[in-house]
Each structure stands twice: as structure tokens, then as C-alpha cells.
Amino acid sequence: MSKNDEESLRPATRLVQGGRRPEWTGDPRLGGAVVNPPVWRASTILYDNVADLKARGHATHDKLYYGRRGTPNVWALADALTDLEPGAEGTLLYPSGVAANSAGLLALLSPGDHLLMVDSAYEPTRAFCNGMLARMGVRTTYYDPLIGAGIADLLTDQTKLIFLESPGSLTFEVQDVPAITAIARRRGIVTMLDNTWATPLLFPALAHGVDVAMMSLTKYAGGHSDAMMGSLTATRAVWPKLRSAAYQLGQAVSPDDCAMMLRGLRTLDVRMARHGENGLAVANWLAARAEVGRVLHPALSGDPGHALWKRDFNGTSGLFGFTLKGVDEAARTRFIDALSHFGIGFSWGGYESLVVPSDPATIRSATLWTDPDPLVRLSIGLEDPADLIADLERGFAAL
Template sequence: MTHKDAILNAAGTNTRLAHLGNDPASYHGFVNPPIARGSTVLFPDARTLVAEDQAYTYGTHGTPTTDALCDMVNSLEGSAGTILLPSGLAAVTVPFLAYLSAGDHALIVDSVYFPTRRFCNTMLKRLGVEVEYYDPAIGADIETLIRPNTRLIHLEAPGSNTFEMQDVSLMTSIAHAHDCVVTMDNTWATPLYFKPLDHGVDVSIHAATKYPAGHSDVLMGFVSSNEKHWQKLHDANRDLGLCVTSDDAYQVLRGMRTMGVRLEHHRKSALDIAQWLEGRDDVAQVLHPALESFASHDLWKRDFKGSSGVFSFVLKAPEGRFREKSHAFLDALSIFGLGFSWGGYESLAVPVSLRDRTVAKGPTDGPLIRLQIGLEDVADIKRDLEAGFAAAALA
């Protein structure tokens, strides 16, 4: 370990984000690593060409630029290795393909990201994997669902759209007693607010499209593994041939330099707005883990260092009028864009459907609307939401 490494290991989050993943002395003093574009790598002689200890052999196996990003992520996660993938969904599906085989049984949290459920219900089942969904609040009772052929338990905390927390340490300890690999989608918190591997998770998953990239212009996923499960993940990704471009890796590396500052702004603004919504008569419920009223708030408070900018609320509406009220609210917004994804600089709003749920049904007392609170001024965001509530009242 170099002197600088020792200093960074003890430094604060923003200091680490500013300096991890680069060694200016290796690149003529330039602050940022260069973008190494290319597929073919040339070797000086035949002996080197056939050697198996070369740092770089072909573009799909990594470049100095992608390695710089992986090094940063490994430092933040405390992981043995990280792979970079072309989307957040690929960051979920590649570990499933790495660790599951025909005849295996997988337990997937019912509040999972919908495209993950779609992959499980189509591709995994076609490949002979049995998928079973469980309630995010199951806790110790997860053991009752584990079978002799259960190989993987997938967590997502908070859950997509309804933000249920999970007792990660408890569930991983039970899973490991039965020799199950534990994967977790940690996109909402990032490793700045929650480090899955420190809580027993084997494989940490992120849609880097969100907060790491931060500007709604890059698609990418991170998968970081502990030592025990790293080789199998690495080999599966090598065999699948998935990779990212150095240009995109550079963009995400640049985004991560400011992720700590951005995430804190998202956190403060979103919590302010969530508390404001909670006091409104036209809101039936606010689903934000950092609110004391939230059902699994105590788990969030115990395990997480912060909250991010995404949460949902239930709009009060008479039965049979959910769609009209929701659409009127959304169509009246100006600062909020109507679009999927989140984690960028701009505020977004989408209506949420929970029809895919099998166990954890979620709220039913009004239309569910998910908000991504961007970097705009809170006063302006509130005025925009006021316009939405006014329109919904007239619908």
C-alpha cells in the first residue's frame, strides 16, 4: 500500500471520491485517466502474445479506463472485484446466470425492480430455474422457504416503488447457513449510504446509470463481489462477452467525483419534500424510509447512513378515479419530467403499477406516484407539485 492509499483509506467520502481510481504519475501528471479506446491489443513478440499474465489482451477484457472505474468501485464497496455492464438490468441478470443452473431454486424479494421479475419469469424459468417470490418483511422466516436446491436469495432494499426495508444482516446469516449466495440491488443507497458486503451480502449490484453517472446520459451497471464468489462472476461475464466502452466508463468516473455532493443535495431536498407531503390533506401516505412514520424506518435508521432522492406517495382519490386523478396530477407538472429512471440532476415523476406483485401487494388507497427529486430549488419543486395537486382536485 502506498502512502497515498493509506491516507485515502482514512479519508472522508468526498475526498475519496475526488482521488480514487486514478494515478496521475502513471499518465504524465494528468488529473484524469485517459480514455483508452480500442478492441485490439498489440504485443511486442510471440512469447508475450501467448502469455497468460498480460494486463490487457482485448478490449472486452478491460482497458486502463475501465480498470480505473473498477478500482474506485472496489475501494468504495470493499469488494474483491467489480465487473462493468451495459445497463443496470444486466447488472442483475449476469449474477443470476453466474450462480444459477437448471434445477436450482431462487428466492426473489417481491418488491423487486420489474425488469428483474420479467427476466426471472421468462429467461430463468426457460433455463430450468424455479423462482419463488417472498415478502420483503419476511425477516427470519426466510428460512422456511429455503429448500435443499435453493442456491440464491436476492434482496433489494429499499424495494422498488414501495421502499420496504429488509433486515439484510439477519437474512444473509440465514442464507449462508444453507450455503446460498446472496445478491442485493443497492442502487437506491449507493455504497456511500449502505455497503452490502459489510452486512454479509456476497454480491452488490448497482444501476450506475443512476447516481454514479448522475446526468441522465450514460447506461451502465456495476456488480461487485466478495472473494468467495468473485471468480465465478468474473468467468461468467467473460463467457457472456459483456463489456462497456471506455468513453462511458470515463463519463461515470467523472460523475462519481461529485456523487457525494449531489447525493447529499438529493437527500436533503427529498426528505424536506416528503415531510411536506406527509402534512397535506390530499396525500394518503408517503413511502420514504427516512420518515419515522414509515413501517420499516427502524431498519433504515439502524443500517443506513443516509437516504437518497427517490420515494413514492399515495394520492388521495375516490375508488374508480385513480387513473384520472393520477394523470391530471402528472400532466400539470412543469419542472418534473415524466420519464423512467432516476438519479440524474432533474426531477422526474411516474405513475406506479403494482399489478406484478404476488405477495407484497402494497398500498391500495389511492394511485401511487414515484418522485425523483432532482437538484432544483426545493421551493420551485413544491410549487410545481402544488400545481399537480390543484389539477388533481379538479379532475
């Protein structure tokens, strides 16, 4: 199949077929092929002779060289993720989403550079900017996630990268990604997007002008809360810098984890549909409750980001927040502790529903979070939404 034919396939088909190259799933000597690449656990790779070793070189993203450079499990997962972003040159894998973000920023920024970071970014991303990047002489300016084309007013001659996260993982503001990336392209500035909430199924980042799309595969891509990994999928112009930095930093992932991630990825299309459907059912129910101040969910018509979500996204995931009207933190704790179908735990995107208290005011600098009502974040899983709603009723009773 030609590259054009592959890119014409719809996302659900690409999810099933991506990364299943015959050389990774079959052996002519055995007279057949398997559906999934077998797990290739390896540190040392053996060569036939010295000439073979020297001929192998270092262009090893799809050839065995040394275990850290990957085996067919790594390449199959990377291939499958690249297939989800038409126009991408390739994908690199990292031990976690935080590692992917940090490695990407290190690869693309140098001392003296200026970084524009969205104010609603995931807290570990902010910590990296305020810590290691600051120590190496990179200046970070945080910006309002709703700034849109106004980002142009913040650019300087030293601005080298604009980081986006849409929707924000705590407060769910939707950014005008096409407006920001268009300005960045005209100025020769790289853009990087944390696309974990939507995945490429709901928001094909590169098609909206983004140069580097990051995902915490730990969440929806893996989908089963049993493995951690992150990815960067990039355009041809940016790809060499990312790849070189990943090799220099010694970033590597386990072939076993890749096999688990690839298995989760195959069902991402059907799982995302159910997450979105369940999430909307719960969100709409919450919006009608007297105990709720507001629901932070861009797919709801009353949400401030709804128009941009409707314009740019292909659907919704199951992560959103809501406030408890007129109560204190102790009441929020009673509400959460009364739930039985929602696990209390970090991360999200697995098959099970989760709940955590959320306090975004503590990690804002360019914008203020002034809502006096305590915020709760829900990750809606694959349970029957009627059971989840009944559980939330028990939480409200505990207020």
C-alpha cells in the same frame, strides 16, 4: 499507500482517489501525470512479438489484451467502485443495470437450483426470473420483503441464492439485510442485493453481509442522465464465477461511457447529500397535504421501514413515492401532466427531477398491494426544493 491505509479512508476521499493509479494517469516519458485517465478507445491490442502475445495470458483485468477485456478507463471505474466496498475482491461492469442483474444470476445459478427473489424487486428482474431463468430450469420463489429472519422457513436444499432489493424501487420497503445474510451465510447460500437506491455511501452492502452488490450506475453514480451502465461488486468467494461468466457472455462497456461514469462518481458524495436533503424537504411537505394518502419514504418517522433504515443506513436518497387520496387514475394523470419542473420519464438519480405513475399491484405475487389510492413516484433532483414544491402545488390544483 497500503491496502489497509486505503480502506481506512472515508468514503468521500475514496470517491476522489479511487482508480487513479499512476500507470493509468501518467507517462514518465511526458514528464508528468493528468488527473483523469485519458480515454483509451481500443478493440485491437498490438504486441511487440509472438512471445509477448503468449506471455500476456488471460489474467487481463488490469493488462491490455483485447478491447473487450477492458482498457484503463474500465479498470479505473471498476477500481473506484471496489474501493467503496471495503472487503470486496473486485467489480465487473455491464452495459446496464438489468444486464448486471441478469449476468449475476446466470453466473451463480444452474438448472435445478432454487432462487428466493424479493417480491418488491425491479420489474425487469422479475421478468428475467419468470423468463430465461425458468426456461433453464431455475425455480423462483418470491418472498415478502419484510420477512426478515423468517426467510429461513423458505430455504430448501436446492436454494442457492437470495436476491434482495432494499428499499424496493416502487414501494420502498426496507429489508432486514443483516438478518437475511446471516442465515444465508450459515447455510452456504449466496446473497445478491440491488443497492441502486442507496449506493455504498448510504448502505455499504458487503459490510452488512451481502456477497454481491449490484448498482445501476445509470442512476446516482453517473448522475447526469447521459450514460447507461451496471456493476457487480463481490467478495473473493464469488468473484471468480462472476468474472468467468462476464467473459463468456461477452459483456463489455465503452471506455467513453466509463470516463463519463467516473466523472459522475467523483461528485457522488455531495450530490447524494443534496438529493437526500431535497427529497426530505419535499416528502415532509407532501406528508402534510390533505390530498396525500401516505408518503412512502423510509427516512420519515412514520414509515414502516424507518427503524431499519435508521439502524442500517447512513442517509437517504431522493427517490420515494406517495399516494393521492381518494382519486382515480384520471386525476393522477391530471396531476402529473400539470407539472413543469418534473420530467415524465423512466430512470432516476440524475440531476433533474422526474415523476412517473406507479402501479405495483400488477407485479406482485407473494404479497398484495391493496392501497386503493393511485401511487406516484418522484425522483428529486438538485433543483431548489421550494421550486419543486411550488410545482407540486400546481399539480394538486389540477386534481
